[in-house]
Amino acid sequence: MSSSPTDVLVDVTMPQMGVSVAEGTVVAWRVEPGDRIEAEATIVEISTDKIDTEVPSPASGVVAEIIVPVGETVDVGTVMARIAVGDGAGAPRAQPLDGDTAGPPITETKSSIPTPTPAARNGNRRYSPVVQRIAAEHGIDLSQVPGTGRDGRVRKQDVLAFVEASPTEEPPLHIESPYRPEPVTPAPAPASPEIDGGGLSRMRRQIGEHMKRSLDTAATCTTWIEVDMSRVEAARARLGVTALAFVARASIDAIREHPALNAWLEGEKYTRHSDVNLGIAVSLGDDGLIVPVIPRAHELSVEGLAARVKDIARRARSRELTPDDVRGGTFTITNPGQYGSIMATPIINQPQVAILDLEAVIKRAVVVTDAAGNDSIAIRPMTILGLSWDHRALDGALSAQFLATIKRNLESVS
Amino acid sequence: MPTLTYLQAISSALRDELRADDRVLLMGEDIGVFGGAFKVTDGFVDEFGTDRVMDTPLAESGIIGTAIGAAVVGMRPVCEMQFSDFISCGFDQLVNVAGKMHYRQGLAVPITVRLPSGGGFSGGPFHSQNPEAWFMHSPGIKVVAPSTAEDAKGLLHAAIRDPNPVCYMEHKHLYRRVKGDVPSGVFETPFTARVAQPGSDLVVIAYGAMVPVALEAVSDGLDGASVEVLDLRSLVPLDEEAILDSVERCSKVVIVDEANATCAAGAQVAALIAEKGFESLDGPVIRVATPDVPIPFSPPLEQAVLPGVDRVREACRELLAY
Numbered sequence: 001m002s003s004s005p006t007d008v009l010v011d012v013t014m015p016q017m018g019v020s021v022a023e024g025t026v027v028a029w030r031v032e033p034g035d036r037i038e039a040e041a042t043i044v045e046i047s048t049d050k051i052d053t054e055v056p057s058p059a060s061g062v063v064a065e066i067i068v069p070v071g072e073t074v075d076v077g078t079v080m081a082r083i084a085v086g087d088g089a090g091a092p093r094a095q096p097l098d099g100d101t102a103g104p105p106i107t108e109t110k111s112s113i114p115t116p117t118p119a120a121r122n123g124n125r126r127y128s129p130v131v132q133r134i135a136a137e138h139g140i141d142l143s144q145v146p147g148t149g150r151d152g153r154v155r156k157q158d159v160l161a162f163v164e165a166s167p168t169e170e171p172p173l174h175i176e177s178p179y180r181p182e183p184v185t186p187a188p189a190p191a192s193p194e195i196d197g198g199g200l201s202r203m204r205r206q207i208g209e210h211m212k213r214s215l216d217t218a219a220t221c222t223t224w225i226e227v228d229m230s231r232v233e234a235a236r237a238r239l240g241v242t243a244l245a246f247v248a249r250a251s252i253d254a255i256r257e258h259p260a261l262n263a264w265l266e267g268e269k270y271t272r273h274s275d276v277n278l279g280i281a282v283s284l285g286d287d288g289l290i291v292p293v294i295p296r297a298h299e300l301s302v303e304g305l306a307a308r309v310k311d312i313a314r315r316a317r318s319r320e321l322t323p324d325d326v327r328g329g330t331f332t333i334t335n336p337g338q339y340g341s342i343m344a345t346p347i348i349n350q351p352q353v354a355i356l357d358l359e360a361v362i363k364r365a366v367v368v369t370d371a372a373g374n375d376s377i378a379i380r381p382m383t384i385l386g387l388s389w390d391h392r393a394l395d396g397a398l399s400a401q402f403l404a405t406i407k408r409n410l411e412s413v414s
Numbered sequence: 415m416p417t418l419t420y421l422q423a424i425s426s427a428l429r430d431e432l433r434a435d436d437r438v439l440l441m442g443e444d445i446g447v448f449g450g451a452f453k454v455t456d457g458f459v460d461e462f463g464t465d466r467v468m469d470t471p472l473a474e475s476g477i478i479g480t481a482i483g484a485a486v487v488g489m490r491p492v493c494e495m496q497f498s499d500f501i502s503c504g505f506d507q508l509v510n511v512a513g514k515m516h517y518r519q520g521l522a523v524p525i526t527v528r529l530p531s532g533g534g535f536s537g538g539p540f541h542s543q544n545p546e547a548w549f550m551h552s553p554g555i556k557v558v559a560p561s562t563a564e565d566a567k568g569l570l571h572a573a574i575r576d577p578n579p580v581c582y583m584e585h586k587h588l589y590r591r592v593k594g595d596v597p598s599g600v601f602e603t604p605f606t607a608r609v610a611q612p613g614s615d616l617v618v619i620a621y622g623a624m625v626p627v628a629l630e631a632v633s634d635g636l637d638g639a640s641v642e643v644l645d646l647r648s649l650v651p652l653d654e655e656a657i658l659d660s661v662e663r664c665s666k667v668v669i670v671d672e673a674n675a676t677c678a679a680g681a682q683v684a685a686l687i688a689e690k691g692f693e694s695l696d697g698p699v700i701r702v703a704t705p706d707v708p709i710p711f712s713p714p715l716e717q718a719v720l721p722g723v724d725r726v727r728e729a730c731r732e733l734l735a736y
Binding site: 128129130131133149153 | 696
């Protein structure tokens, strides 16, 4: 398709989605050459290392050319498509007022340009922060919510009424690991036709690659320790935060004493980090799993960590993470305890050298010794912390010391 | 429980403190024999004598400076500004000396400065101002502003007993218009906000004389909406928890100041909500305040600039419909 000579071509480039992202892959084009596109409307879906995102059109006009096909990976800044703007692509050009109406015909492209409809504008509705938050928490598509505010604006009461009317199951705000028990598949009925699953999703494939590569790379060992969570449970009830936040804080304090665990091993290059950038595994349900990072987590209190964990989990589930949110982790915690499982052998998030696993806290009968040395049996909330560590970077004694430090920290929470 | 006017509640607090604590003394222009411009200290000089109810020269910097010296050596002076507008003459002593004494020299300055403030009586530009934000901007000074008779007494007790300099904003328009049951004896009202009326669709945040205005504005039900009124009571410290709690529940906010709009107390509240309550908002934060003009003498002009019931009600209606 050719554009009119008066058109200006605007490049659609691979955007810089985060400071550390160098390239991206085209996942799907939303337009074809010749289509009309409005500025800020999604023109293409791209995928960077872990984040899929939509790229808005930089201008209103007609798609002149698509350069990068679906599936191709290109550097940031590469031109992916061009949009023709200017009078050739805008409203019909005014005829020259020279009395001669038999001028050269205007290029045919314009006749096929659909004018923007009011419906397109409705798709561009803006929502207040509280409305967006409620929608994200309940997984609601806001375009389905009727608005009763000014000019049909969706108000808080509208989205609440929508939630009330269509009770959707709220996703648990619990942090899960990839190591979930296999879902119980019902015995297939005889002669049931196989369902085509459509192949693995992009995210599933990437998780698989990362996990397999870690097992191929690291000399993975797992060590466990049992921890009395009585003090954590009491403090947690008081502060209204999860046990995970206490385990995170206790781990960060333990890293201070054993900095060898807060490191990367890339080939033969071993790098210790002074900052603790804490990765937290967040389940995305059927879609998979992502490990957003809390940067400089060592600066945060238990309450601060709890708030950040809640925030990244919410943003992960509402697909608001940027590539920078998932980079730079120096140590990872995974917490699949909600199903009652008690032990796991997590896989290290490369190039880190260790990952901590928090499972269910379960009341058990344990032997306790009082100050006078008398033993008795008491009921205590107990958990088993698991640490998978890379034997290339450290040895079992250190991992045991590290776990013992976390145990000491958790059992002395005040 | 006796029923007192706002003014009687202030007198009651002063009298109880003078009786309870030898270190308390009052200073001000014509507060002794004359009993004060608004008769807050009427008869005090007979009971407590001129050493404890001191008439001073017309020199606000002298009143506050003397009070600072007395406070540093252990007294608990209460200064009356005849009108809060006159505090500008004592500004240096209050802001630079009293407010920073503890930071510079580790000395407590437990003075209370009573500031009869506000307009609504055709007092003109020198007798109608609301200068509370001047002191909110200056570290080291607490600022409180009661709207009820009970809080007028409780906040004044707490101010006198506080180890910091406290500006006590008493609104002249409320002196004899506001009445209420007030507990007898000494009680301290904490420097926190108070839900004057609970609600869930919109919150009107106000203090001082704007609290009764807000309550009247929402009293007709606003077409069935459930409107909360939050009385800040204390401006420094500002009760962030109570403000953010109301915002989280109501999601729509109208903030009312009688002061001139720019950098008023309500501007600080709006900034707080923008920063920490953003995720709860379902509409713009709306402010109703006096425009940035001097308070006119002319009664109709004064009524036109001061936030009244109609303006607050209109702002609520607009925001509820948003």
